[in-house]
Amino acid sequence: MLTRRDWMIGAGACGAASLLPAAPATNWPQFRGPARDGVSHETGLARKWPAGGPKVLWSVPVAQGYAGAAIVAGRVYHHDYDETKNEWLVNCRNLSDGKLVWQFREPREIRPNHAITRTVPAVDSRLVFSLDPKAVLHCLDVKTGKQVWRKSLVTDYQATIPPWYNGQCPLLEEDRIVIATGGAAILVALDKTTGKDIWRTPNPGKIAMTHSSVMPATLGGVKQYLYGTLKGPLGVSAEGKLLWEFPRKFNVAVAPSPIAVSEDLVFMTGSYDAGCVMVRVRGARGAFKAEQVFDMKNNEWNSEVHTPIVWKGHMFAVGKKRRGLFTCLSFDGKEVWTSSGKATFGLGSFLMADGMFFVLDGDTGTLRLLEASTTEYKELASSKVLGGQEVWGPMALSEGKLVLRDLTKMVCINVRA
Numbered sequence: 001m002l003t004r005r006d007w008m009i010g011a012g013a014c015g016a017a018s019l020l021p022a023a024p025a026t027n028w029p030q031f032r033g034p035a036r037d038g039v040s041h042e043t044g045l046a047r048k049w050p051a052g053g054p055k056v057l058w059s060v061p062v063a064q065g066y067a068g069a070a071i072v073a074g075r076v077y078h079h080d081y082d083e084t085k086n087e088w089l090v091n092c093r094n095l096s097d098g099k100l101v102w103q104f105r106e107p108r109e110i111r112p113n114h115a116i117t118r119t120v121p122a123v124d125s126r127l128v129f130s131l132d133p134k135a136v137l138h139c140l141d142v143k144t145g146k147q148v149w150r151k152s153l154v155t156d157y158q159a160t161i162p163p164w165y166n167g168q169c170p171l172l173e174e175d176r177i178v179i180a181t182g183g184a185a186i187l188v189a190l191d192k193t194t195g196k197d198i199w200r201t202p203n204p205g206k207i208a209m210t211h212s213s214v215m216p217a218t219l220g221g222v223k224q225y226l227y228g229t230l231k232g233p234l235g236v237s238a239e240g241k242l243l244w245e246f247p248r249k250f251n252v253a254v255a256p257s258p259i260a261v262s263e264d265l266v267f268m269t270g271s272y273d274a275g276c277v278m279v280r281v282r283g284a285r286g287a288f289k290a291e292q293v294f295d296m297k298n299n300e301w302n303s304e305v306h307t308p309i310v311w312k313g314h315m316f317a318v319g320k321k322r323r324g325l326f327t328c329l330s331f332d333g334k335e336v337w338t339s340s341g342k343a344t345f346g347l348g349s350f351l352m353a354d355g356m357f358f359v360l361d362g363d364t365g366t367l368r369l370l371e372a373s374t375t376e377y378k379e380l381a382s383s384k385v386l387g388g389q390e391v392w393g394p395m396a397l398s399e400g401k402l403v404l405r406d407l408t409k410m411v412c413i414n415v416r417a
Contacts, residue, residue, distance in 0.1 A: 028071040028396040030122035031169035031213055033351070037259075038309040040353035040397045046381075046417040047356065049369070053383025054413040057401060058098030062410050063089075065117025068349075068394035069403040069410070071095055072123045072142075076396075076403055078410065079130060081108075081116045090121065090130045090138065092145060095401055098412060102145035110134065114164045115407065120394060122172035127192060129177050133165035135209070137179065139195060149195035157200075158183030159209050163253060167211030171225070180227050182209035187225060187236050199240030207231060210254040217260035220283035226258045226266060233258040233268040235281065235288065244281060246290035250274040256307040261315065261331055265293065271304040271320075278333060294333045301329065305347045305392060309357075314374050316357065318345045326350070326359050328374060339377050343368060349394045349404075356380065358395060358402065358415070365391045365406050385413055 032038045046054070067079035074096065080089035088108040092101040110116050110133050122129040127148065128140040135153040140146065153159035159181045171178040176198055177190045185200040186207050212228035217235070224235040224243060232248035251272035258268040261278075269276035278293040296302065301319050308317035308329070314336060315329045324344035328336040339345070346362030357370040365386030371378040386406040395404040400416025 026399050027073065028069075028398045029124065030070055030172045031068070031120040031394065032307075033396075036171070036213075036215055038307070038351050039311070040351060042397060042400065043354050044417055045354040045356065045400065045415050047369070049381040049383055053367075053385060054402075054415050056385070057096070057412045057414055059409060059411045060093070060098050061408060062405060063117055064112060064115040064407055066115060066390070066393040066405075066407075067117035068120045068405065069396040070121050070123045071396050071398035071401075071403065073125070074399070075101060075142075076412070077121045077123050077128055079117045079119060079121065079132070081110060083116075086110075088132050090128065090140060090145065092128075092142075095398060095403075095412065104130075104138070104140055104145040104147065106138070106147075108132070108134065110165070115390070116165075118165060118167045120169045120396075122170045122177065124172060124192075129170045129172060129192075131166060131168060131170050131179065133161075135159055135161050135166045137170065137177070137190075137195075139192070148193075151190070151195050153179070153181045153183070153209070157181035157185055157188065162209055162211055164211075166209075167255060168209065169213045171214045171216065173216075178214050178225055180209050180212070180214055182207060186234070186242065187214060187227060187240065189240060201236050201240045201242055205231070207234075212254045212257045215257050215259060217266070219260060219264060219266070219281045220288065221263075222283060222288075226260065228254045228256065228258045228268050228270070230254060232277070233266055233279065233290075235266075235290075243283070244288040244290045246277070246279045246292070248277050248292075248295070255305050256303050259307055259310065261310050265331060266290070267308065267315065269301075269303045269308070269317075271302070273298040274302060275300065276302045276333075278331070296333050301327065301333070301335065306349050306394070309350065309352050311352060311372060312374050316350070316352075316372075318348060318350065318359070318362075324348075324362070326357070326370070326377070328377075336374060337377050342377055342379065343382075347390075347392050349392065351395050351397060353397055358397075360386075360391055360395065360404060362391045363389065367404070385411060 063081035189198040308315035348360035348362030
């Protein structure tokens, strides 16, 4: 029987910053930030917090869920749901005070299934892209919230909504949105302005849509899109051609996304005792091949929800082994250090900024500030900023303000020095 803690929707992956449209350093325009790598380039952040913790700038109630925020030009965009009226919501708020600027509403019956809301919208200077729990992609005007176009992945691509609803976050690029659909295609690229197909990747193997999000990468000098499936990781070219697949079984659901940790290495992890795998991807004259570097069982290491952050030749993430330890891993899969004996983090999220990790305890709502280090766990500060259970949603950082949530509340705190 599944319990709430078994829910594995939401989170993570990294990609190549050079493949994404340029964004001001202060923006957090989509899932895992400007480069989809969980890293902010903001500086001047506090390395110590006052006894009462960082100042809370605002707090708002939200529907039960795990939907994180995107932040662009001083505005916060996030998903929500009105359980009284049965309406799906996309909210736009002021970053400074949390006041509502506009709200998009669409009648939608979404029953709680390990809560309701998921995912992070993708935002540029003109448009907001929201992929809702029932796999409908909405394109909204960034200034007014008016719907520009709408596509149902179920209707248009014969997608099957994964267990516990959609958990995929759309990939935003200069002229397009890239998403995984399953059904009639593996991936599709859509024109941002019209929603029309630019290309589809054929899906003869009937690969199903998972909760993983598409991640950009450059492997062998070739731009690619990485995607994690129940059958293993794969890579698709910038033109929509399937370049390579690596057969590796994952169980029940895939929430973390595969990441390129170097110019030829791809790492993928998953939940439900699936463990993780590192593969080497090589290509010559357009022909690519993936070979196993190592495979780790779940009793060695795996991440259940969030994708590792790559920094200085190492990976950092909350692992399942002895549940909830923040861990530093080398590229050969060895544990360099963990938070054992110092702190546990449940299924909490994390991001990196200004030489520090912000790591959220998914069980208690305690936020810990860690020195980014490849040699040891070093805690700089901690504060209980949220409460309740299942504090699993991804965080967002912009202008020295950190936006984070628990199951029913979203808060913004000041982390600038």
